[in-house]
Amino acid sequence: YTALTGHAPFEARHRPELFRRIRSARYPAPPGLSGPARALIALMLQREPAARP
Secondary structure, three states, X not given: OHHHHOOOOOOOOOHHHHHHHHHHXXXXXXXXXXXXXXXXXXXXXXXXXXXXX
16 A cells, blocks of 8 residues: 555554554545556555455
8 A cells, every 4th residue: 555655555643543544444435546556555564464465
């Protein structure tokens, strides 16, 4: 995500909020990326580690 967008997928001012966002596995859809790039990001940011490539 960061390599393709220049930003982290999860950001927060305080650590507990950051961890909550990471656990939710919800992140902003990166604008301007191709469908395959978005699909790869979605696979890599799966909530369950076993579901990641």
